[in-house]
Amino acid sequence: MAFDELAMVGDYFVVNVSSPNTPGLRELQAPGALRAILEPLVARARARGNPPVLVKLAPDLTNEDVDGIAEAAREAGAAGLVLANTTLSRPPGTHEPAAKEPGGLSGAPLLPRTIELVSRVYRQHGKALPIIGVGGVFTADDAYRLIRAGAVLVQAYTGFIYEGPTFASRLQSGLLELLDRDGLADVSQAVGRGNS
Ligand SMILES: Cc1cc2nc3c(=O)[nH]c(=O)nc-3n(C[C@H](O)[C@H](O)[C@H](O)COP(=O)(O)O)c2cc1C
Known part of the structure; x- marks a missing residue:
């Protein structure tokens, strides 16, 4: 199994059951199907240095579906969720x-839904189910909004393509300014603080 070969070298693993480009893949987000993938994978991970195994969801799920899937992922031993993939x-x-054109849309239009999903899962699970927020991040402010919604880590794909190689360092210095503005010493203090 590919996972066994990679388990000792990966910092974390993501079960991507949310690509819109593989027919039928998103059906594996159903709680029963997801458990069937996750439980043996988590067991293998535990026997191989215990790297975190996360699950990446689609933003097109209903909120109620996300609630059930988050619960199932947590019960099956997932270390967290990646919210979210591209949208149809x-x-x-x-x-x-x-x-x-058919296929998944990425970039700025995703941000409101990403924030909504992150807030929803964070409200229900708090720090027990860590969230990587991804979708529509172009600026430090975007990243900060995701962190305040409950993301412990933020990823950006499309923003990096449009903004170029200095993107990450600009985001980092912008985040430091925002933390400073809000009197926070560390980014972890901003996680889940909401808009207050
Ligand atoms: C061209 C392209 C390829 C992608 N390939 C993958 C992939 O292989 N696996 C995956 O989990 N997500 C994939 N994604 C989704 C991104 O990782 C990300 O979740 C999504 O684009 C939203 O973030 P963004 O708005 O910062 O791009 C891909 C996105 C794009 C645009």
């Missing part, structure tokens, strides 16, 4: 001709 929807403002 076309949020308001996506008027370009390419928006009519």
Whole structure:
């Protein structure tokens, strides 16, 4: 199994059952199907240095589905969730001709839904189910909003492509300014603080 070969070298592993580009894949997000993948994988991880195994979800799930899946993932031993993958929807403002193409949409239009998902799961599980927030992050403010919603880590894919190689360092210095503005000594103090 590929996982056995990689378990000792990966910092963490993500079960990606949310790519919109593989027919039928997203059906594996159903709690029963997810448990069947996760339980043996988590058992193998525990026998091999115990790297964290997370699950990556689609933003197109209903909120109620996300609740059930988060619960199932936690029970099956997932170390956290990655919220979220690209969307099959076309949020308001996506008027370009390419928006009519099939496939997953990434980038700025995802941010409101990403924040909503992160807040929802954080409200229900708090720090017991760590969240990696991803979707629509272009600025330090975007990243900060995700952290305040409950993300302990933030990823960016499309923002990095558009903003170039200095993206991460700009995000980092912007985040430090935001923490300073809010009188917080460490980014962990901002996790889950919401908009207050
Ligand atoms: C071209 C492209 C390829 C991607 N490939 C993967 C992949 O192989 N596995 C995965 O989990 N997510 C994949 N994603 C999803 C991203 O990791 C990310 O969840 C999504 O694009 C939202 O973040 P962003 O708005 O910062 O791009 C891909 C996204 C894009 C645009």
